[in-house]
Structure formats: C-alpha cells, structure tokens
Amino acid sequence: MEKKLLKDFDHRLNYSGVNGKRLAARIQEISEIGRGEKGSSYRIGFSEEERKAKTLVKQWMDEAGMNTWVDEAGNVFGQLLGRDETLPIVLAGSHIDTVPNGGHFDGVLGVLSALEVVEAWKEIDYEPMRTLEVVVFSDEEGARFNRGFSGSKAVVGDVDAEEQKSLTDINGVPFEEVMKSVDLSVGRFPDAERNLHDIKMFVEVHIEQGKQLEKEDVPVGIVTGIAGPCWLKFNVQGRAGHAGNTPMNDRKDALVAASELIFNIPSLPAQVSSSAVATVGKTHVYPNGVNVIPGEVELYVDIRDIHESTRDKLVDLVIEKAEEIVEKHGVSLEWEEATRTKPVPIKEVFQKTMATSVENHGIRPVFLPSGAGHDAMILGRHVPISMLFVRSKDGISHNSEEWSSLNDCVQGIHVLKDFLEKVTQED
Secondary structure, three states: OHHHHHHOOOHHHOOOOOOHHHHHHHHHHHHOOOEOHHHOEOOOOOOHHHHHHHHHHHHHHHHOOOEEEEOOOOOEEEEEOOOOOOOOEEEEEEEOOOOOOEOOOOOHHHHHHHHHHHHHHHHHOOOOOOOEEEEEEOOOOOOOOOOOOHHHHHHHOOOOHHHHHOOEOOOOOEHHHHHHHOOOOOOOHHHHOOOHHHEEEEEEEEEOOOOHHHHHOOOEEEEEEEOEEEEEEEEEEOEOEEOOOOOHHHOEOHHHHHHHHHHHHHHOHHHOOOOOEEEEEEEEEEOOOOOEEOOEEEEEEEEEEOOHHHHHHHHHHHHHHHHHHHHHHOOEEEEEEEEEOOOEEOOHHHHHHHHHHHHOOOOOOOEEEEOOOOHHHHHOOOOOEEEEEEOOHHHOOOOOOOOOOHHHHHHHHHHHHHHHHHHOOOO
8 A cells, every 4th residue: 555655746845844655554554443345444432443543543642742632522632832822722623433344545635634743743843823623423324323524513413312322233232331332421422512712623635435526637726515314205106016918008007107217317417507416326126027017116215406496406307307207107106205415505605715725736617516425424413624636536435445645635635734724713
C-alpha cells in the first residue's frame, strides 16, 4: 500500500509542512488493522478493530502535541488550542470504521487529512486564532446495527437512548453487550452530546466514491450539499394467471406495468434539477413462476437531491407517473413512504471560500453534490459544514479496489489546510 502510493508521488507536493510520505505510511498502518477478503479493510463499528485504529490515531494526535480524549460514544478527539480559546472551535475529521470488506480510503482519508494539517502547522509554527479539533467518529457506516452515524449523532444529541438499547447487531448480540466489549456504556452513550454553540463549523474531506472528478480531470471537488433520500415502496397489484391459457388481451400483468414505471423513472429527475437522482434497486415479483403471469410486484424507489423542494417535487412526479401507468394497464397501486431525510445544502459562502482555497493551489474549481450520506450530514443539521471530495479511481468504493492517488490526497490536504487557515481566523 505505502509503496504503491509513493510510486508515482510528485515530491514537489511536499511543502508548507505537508508530508506525503507520512500520510502514505499512516494509510498503510491503518490498513493493516482488520484485513478482510482480497486485501480489503474490515473494521465494522464498535469492533476491536475499529477501536485499535482509533487508538492508533489518538497516539498520533498525542505525538503531535494535541490534547486528546475519547467521549462516551467512543469518538476520539484531538484538540489544537487556538490563540483565543473563547471563540467557537472548528471541527474537522471523519470516521475510520468500514463496511465489511471495504476500502482503505473511505473515512480514513478525512481523519488523516485533518491530522496532517495539524502536523503541517506544527512544522511551520502556525498558530490558528480559533481552536481546531480533529475528530474520529464512531460507527459511521452502520454495518453492524444496520443504522449508521452513531458517533456523530451522539455528538449532536440525536440519539434515542431507548431505541438504541433495543438494538442487536448482525450476529444477534445486544447493543449493551457490544458497548461493554469496547469499554463503553450504553447508559452513558448520550453523554457524548456537545454544546453546539461551541462549534463554529465542521469540515470533512472524503473520497468522492463517484466518477465526476475523474471525468473533469481534477484532483478535488467542492461539495454543494448532501442529498437527503426519500424511499417509496410501491405495490402494483394485477391478476395472476396461467401463462399459456390467458390471452394477451385479457391480462392484468403487474410486472408489465411495474416495468414501464421502472423504465420511465430515469427520465424524471432532470425535470426538477441537475442534482436529483432516482433509482429502483429492489424488486419482488409474486408468485415468481416461469409459467405464471405476475399478479403482484413490490418495488422500492430511492429518490435524492441536495435541495428539499426539488427532491419533494421529484417524489410527487414519481407517484404521478406510477398512478398514470397503473391506470393505463388496468391494475391497482398501493404505495407508502419508507423514509424521508432532509437534504443538507452547504452554504454558498463556504463553497466560495473552499473554491478560493482550490484556486490558490492552481486547481480548477468543480462543484458537485454528494449523493451519499456522511458524518457532515448529521452535523450539518445543527452547525455549518463544508466538504471537499478527493478523486476516486474509476469511482470505486466500499471494496478492496478503492483507490485515490497520493498526489490527489496530498493536494486535498493543501486545499484543506488553506481553508482551515481561513475559517479558524476570527470573524
């Protein structure tokens, strides 16, 4: 991993205290904790592997002279005091847990980028006006309990303690026992809540997990907002029948109607915005027999946008299209909303500030939405946020082929450093 990262590294990017070799060595060292299949990373939330990785990062924070602590949710913090400790702090970081057999950059890059800024400031004797805290959030991916962002939700006070106590993990182990295994207490978990008035903003660097930056041929991109999903569950009901004995003009084929809906959905997002998307990723056909006309189809539509108004308009368009199609085919329709999460747009002032930091390093600014959720989404419901994406090779993520070049990662750190030097100053 380290050798591969350094192989094509442009050492001219080592300046202003930022050190690509140090970053590569740290990515390598973390990647060795919790190896999965085909050289992947396997550090699910609240596992011993996640704890070891967080402990390692805390050690690096200590060595960098930061004040460090672990809160009641297992989040790790490293604090670099500013010249004026009365000012609200700037928080930066990400997570270090993975999906099963995940990649080596997702989350990790955001944590190490923020830490590398601190290392760089230390080397050039830079002291920010505001205090900077680097954070490693617990259990962002949610692979263990089928719900994520446990650490960041605890920090902002969005934890339902009773619901949490009722959770069991993928192996049937109760949440309380899992917490005990990593020296945490389910009863004290909500005590991780912070006074949000003490936080000026949260900044997160993350790999893109898509191909837009690769297509634009730029190393980093400015995130305009984090999409909020709305999931619709449709049940199309026709009439099952014998595939051989039912004439074509006397059928109520639920699958034909559902298929027309699925075919039409991709054309709808462009009618509301350039950042909206809609996906049918899960279907069930009943009775699912080769020689039986489908009598019922259940399908889920995932609808997202970074703006709530256009996302909700797209939801209405999908429902209208579904009702139009089932009427045409003489079948019936039932639908329900499975989930609806508010999108988190990023303030234009912070997008512009990040764009200036990008331009300061000779990079053309590219703006793009985040279709995936991040810890910044949870923080962004309560405090201002900013996000910077780093180019992902082939857009691959959540497996061992996940890759971002060291050149791109280091350029991302330079941009982050520039941005943090701006936002940690007194207003």
